[in-house]
Amino acid sequence: MSEGTPIIQIRGLSKTFVTDHEIMALRNIDLDVQKGDIFGIIGMSGAGKSTLLRCIALLETPTSGTIEIEGRDISTLRGRDLIALRKQIGVIFQGYHLLMQRTVRRNIAFPLELEHKSKEEIARRTDELLEIVGLSDKANAYPSQLSGGQKQRVAIARALASNPKIILCDEPTSALDSVTTKSILQLLTDINRNLGVSVMIITHEIGVVRAICNKVAVINDGLFVEQGEMPGIFQKPTNAVTRLLLGLGEEDE
Amino acid sequence: MGDFAKYIPEFLTGTQETLYMVLVSAMFAYLVGLPLGVWVTITDRDGLRPNRAINSVLSVIINVGRSVPFIILIVALIPLTRFLVGTSIGPTAAIVALSVAAAPFVARMVETSLKEIDLGMIEAARTMGATDWQIIFRVMLPESVPSLIRGLSITIITLVGYSAMAGAVGGGGLGFIAISYGYNRFKDDVMLVTVILMIAIVSAIQLLFELVAKAVDKKNR
Numbered sequence: 001m002s003e004g005t006p007i008i009q010i011r012g013l014s015k016t017f018v019t020d021h022e023i024m025a026l027r028n029i030d031l032d033v034q035k036g037d038i039f040g041i042i043g044m045s046g047a048g049k050s051t052l053l054r055c056i057a058l059l060e061t062p063t064s065g066t067i068e069i070e071g072r073d074i075s076t077l078r079g080r081d082l083i084a085l086r087k088q089i090g091v092i093f094q095g096y097h098l099l100m101q102r103t104v105r106r107n108i109a110f111p112l113e114l115e116h117k118s119k120e121e122i123a124r125r126t127d128e129l130l131e132i133v134g135l136s137d138k139a140n141a142y143p144s145q146l147s148g149g150q151k152q153r154v155a156i157a158r159a160l161a162s163n164p165k166i167i168l169c170d171e172p173t174s175a176l177d178s179v180t181t182k183s184i185l186q187l188l189t190d191i192n193r194n195l196g197v198s199v200m201i202i203t204h205e206i207g208v209v210r211a212i213c214n215k216v217a218v219i220n221d222g223l224f225v226e227q228g229e230m231p232g233i234f235q236k237p238t239n240a241v242t243r244l245l246l247g248l249g250e251e252d253e
Numbered sequence: 254m255g256d257f258a259k260y261i262p263e264f265l266t267g268t269q270e271t272l273y274m275v276l277v278s279a280m281f282a283y284l285v286g287l288p289l290g291v292w293v294t295i296t297d298r299d300g301l302r303p304n305r306a307i308n309s310v311l312s313v314i315i316n317v318g319r320s321v322p323f324i325i326l327i328v329a330l331i332p333l334t335r336f337l338v339g340t341s342i343g344p345t346a347a348i349v350a351l352s353v354a355a356a357p358f359v360a361r362m363v364e365t366s367l368k369e370i371d372l373g374m375i376e377a378a379r380t381m382g383a384t385d386w387q388i389i390f391r392v393m394l395p396e397s398v399p400s401l402i403r404g405l406s407i408t409i410i411t412l413v414g415y416s417a418m419a420g421a422v423g424g425g426g427l428g429f430i431a432i433s434y435g436y437n438r439f440k441d442d443v444m445l446v447t448v449i450l451m452i453a454i455v456s457a458i459q460l461l462f463e464l465v466a467k468a469v470d471k472k473n474r
Contacts (some may be wrong), residue, residue, distance in 0.1 A: 057380050086382040100397050100472035111381040113391065142471040162381070226453035 005071045007166050007198045008033040008056060013065035015051050025051040027222040029065070033166070033215075038192055038199040040213035040230075042206065042245055048222040049202045053170050053220075056200070057091045058082065070165065090159030090197075094171035096151040098143040105130070105139040106152050111161040124149070129157040133187060149180035156187060166198040167191070173208060186210050206245050210234070218242050260443055263430055268450055270344040271426035273410045274419065278348045278380055282355035282408065289315070289356065290363025291389060299372065301385045311360075318357030323415050326354050347424030351415055355408060362404035366397040399470035406462030410455050417451065427451055 010031040016021045027046045033039045043049045054060040058074060059136060067074050069085060077085055097106050108129050112122045130136045133153040144149055152172060159167050169188070173181040189212050192199050201208060209216050209230065216234075217227040220241040226233060237243045289311065295301040296308040321329075327350040331341045334349040342453045369394055394401075420428020426449045435444025 020261070059376055059379065083382040084382065086380055089380065091377065091380040093373060095371075095373050095376065097371065097373040099374065099392065099396060101398060101470075110378075114381060114383050114387055144472050158381070 001170075004035070004248060006032040006034050006068075007037075007070060008200070009066075009068040009071075010056075011066050013052075013055065013067060014063050015055060015060060016063045020088070022253050026055070026062075029219075029222075029224055031224070031227075033198055033200055035165075036192070036196065036200055037215055038189070038201065038213045040209035040216040041200065041202045041219055042204065042209050042216060043219035043241075044204055044245070047219045049204075049219050050170060051222075052219070053168050053200070053202045054092075057085060057089060057168055087162040088165050090162070090164035090167040092152065092155045092159050092167065093167050093171050094174050096143070096148075096155045098151055098154055098158075100143050101144055103140050104135060104146070107154055108157045108161055115162070121162065125161065126157075129160055132160065132177060132191070133157040147180070148176050149184060152176065152184050153187065156184075156191070160191065160195070160197070164197060166200060169199065169201045171203055172201065174203070176207065182211070183207070188212060204232075204245075205248070218245065260430075260434065260440075260446075263434070264427075264446060264450065265433070267425075267427040267430040267447065268454070271413065271416050271428070271451075271454065274344045274347050274351060274416045274424065274426055275409055278351035278355060278416075279405070279412055281348070281352035282359045282412075285352075285356040285404075286359025287363055289360040289422050290368065293360060294364045294393075295385070295389065300435070301375070301388060314381070315357040315360050318353070319331040319361070321354075323350070323354050323418055326350055327419060327424075342423040344425040345387060345415065347419035347426070351412055351419060354415060355412055358411065359404075359408055361399065362408060366400035366404050367393050370396050399466045399472070402414055402462055402466040402469065406458055406466075409458050409462075413455055413458070 008031065010029055013026055013029040013031075014024065015026040017025055018226050041049045041052060051060060062075065068118065069088065072085070074082075074085060099110065102110070105126050108126045109122045112125060117125070119165065126139075127136070130139055133156055135150060135153050135157070138146065138150060143154065146154070154183045156167070167188070172188070173184050176184065188199055188201075191197050192212075199212075201213065203209065213230050215227075215229055217224045218239065218241055219225070225241050226237075232243070234246060237246055288367060293308060293311045293315065296304040296311065298305075298308075300308075325346075330350045330353060334341045334346050337349055338346045340346050374396065375388055378388050383391065416424065416426050417428030417431065420430070421424040421432045423429070427450055431447040432445055434440050435447060
């Protein structure tokens with residue numbers, strides 16, 4: 001695959017939280033996500049992976065370093081440019097974060113309403129998205145009437161509404177059972193293949209990375225300890241953290 | 254008992270006046286209290302636009318407004334009431350003090366409702382490129398509607414109680430009847446009927462609003 005300008009290019013990213021003492025959540029992270037990648041970021045809780053996603057999603061401001069989306073440094077963006085950029089990045093969360101007082105259809109329509117699209121266009125696009133995530137029969141249901149997997153499908157449809165270049169997924173399947181996890185991962189793979197949307201998945205489950213990622217970075221204590229292509233990187237793991245995540249104890253040599 | 258029947262017209266006017274005072278002052282209280290409640294919520298530490306200075310000032314205004322005993326407020330506001338209504342006596346005059354008393358109360362009720370919203374929902378809207386205004390009008394307020402309706406019911410019920418106090422000092426309504434007939438003229442049965450009428454009004458409001466809140470709430474059902 002030819003590698004042009006990366007969708008996401010991160011250089012020297014650090015993030016420090018100052019509370020009563022300083023916490024270095026991210027230290028000097030370098031990362032390239034190419035078009036078409038399904039990039040996994042795996043680490044244990046507290047490793048800094050959610051902070052990394054929040055920085056890319058523009059929910060946190062980096063302490064130092066640069067994040068470029070298709071060659072544009074996002075830290076310099078303000079106002080309209082910032083909002084335009086946000087529409088190019090879809091985000092889905094472990095907790096779905098759907099609007100509980102809106103139907104499935106109107107949840108998916110939400111980002112389109114923000115852009116003041118016409119009623120006809122919104123109807124056409126939401127029909128399309130409902131079809132993609134397989135929820136056409138639930139269009140008029142409310143989120144409280146859906147299962148976890150269905151809610152995540154709605155969140156995925158909503159994230160796709162503005163035709164993003166990349167979808168960031170924060171532990172998208174961690175609240176779901178194994179069968180539902182499989183179907184959500186399959187959906188993300190289909191979206192990646194059919195719509196050409198790059199995917200970045202934050203997870204603590206090695207199974208998720210094995211199932212769909214073509215690249216992976218292992219994060220521990222705010223540092224990338226290993227980074228490479230799947231499945232090669234997991235075949236002869238040398239790093240202690242990687243071995244731990246793979247379920248290979250440090251003691252069994 | 255025959256004596257009691259001749260007060261029926263008074264009871265009718267009294268009930269009407271009470272409802273009039275309560276509903277109109279609730280409207281004015283929300284006109285001020287709703288934006289104030291939104292403002293104090295978004296300027297809070299984890300709000301949309303944190304601003305410690307504005308938040309503190311608003312909070313002090315709200316707290317002072319809520320601390321002044323209502324009976325003192327009525328008297329203190331007499332000049333303002335005269336200026337706005339032309340008199341300080343009667344139901345319309347009472348609306349001034351009732352509105353001023355209820356506005357800070359409403360602001361806190363609205364703030365409580367808005368803070369029930371999952372912050373993740375607001376962050377999700379942000380990632381979709383929503384502006385602060387869009388988050389307020391398309392996420393925070395619509396998602397809080399059931400809770401706001403319950404708050405409205407508490408506000409109205411509180412105003413029924415306040416209106417009785419206003420009635421005691423010349424504001425009209427059921428409170429006025431209770432004091433002038435029931436208390437000053439020792440008519441216990443009149444007093445009893447006014448109290449029963451107040452209970453009926455409060456219960457009806459409570460029941461009605463709870464039904465409406467349940468009907469519109471798509472989250473907890």
